[in-house]
């Protein structure tokens with residue numbers, strides 16, 4: 246149990262560290278809060294909530310993984326190496342792909358509510 250609590254606190258520290266390092270994550274958190282508020286406003290269905298929350302989780306988690314990969318690359322090398330750049334670009338690309346799909350999903354879910362208003 247103590248081991249579990251310790252692992253949990255390390256994970257919370259990881260969240261704090263990525264929030265401290267990444268402006269992007271803060272922007273994404275604010276965006277997520279706005280989307281959740283919009284969900285409450287339009288009273289979206291349970292299935293829509295699941296899709297919205299999963300999409301938000303996907304983008305936030307990928308942003309944190311991207312931050313971890315960036316830090317790891319910086320730890321491995323301080324030199325300018327094409328492979329290091331490629332690794333960072335691929336990690337950033339993953340966040341971009343998820344974000345673009347999140348925009349589409351948001352549009353699909355909220356469009357009907359917006360057009361009904």
Ligand SMILES: Nc1ncnc2c1ncn2[C@@H]1O[C@H](COP(=O)(O)OP(=O)(O)OP(=O)(O)O)[C@@H](O)[C@H]1O
Pocket residue numbers: 266267315322323324325326327328329330331333334337
């Ligand atoms: N060691 C390196 N070797 C080669 N290219 C690198 C290296 N470090 C960074 N780059 C290139 O510069 C880009 C920006 O790197 P950086 O580490 O500043 O990432 P970032 O996304 O701007 O980080 P942050 O979000 O912390 O500002 C990378 O995506 C990569 O193309």
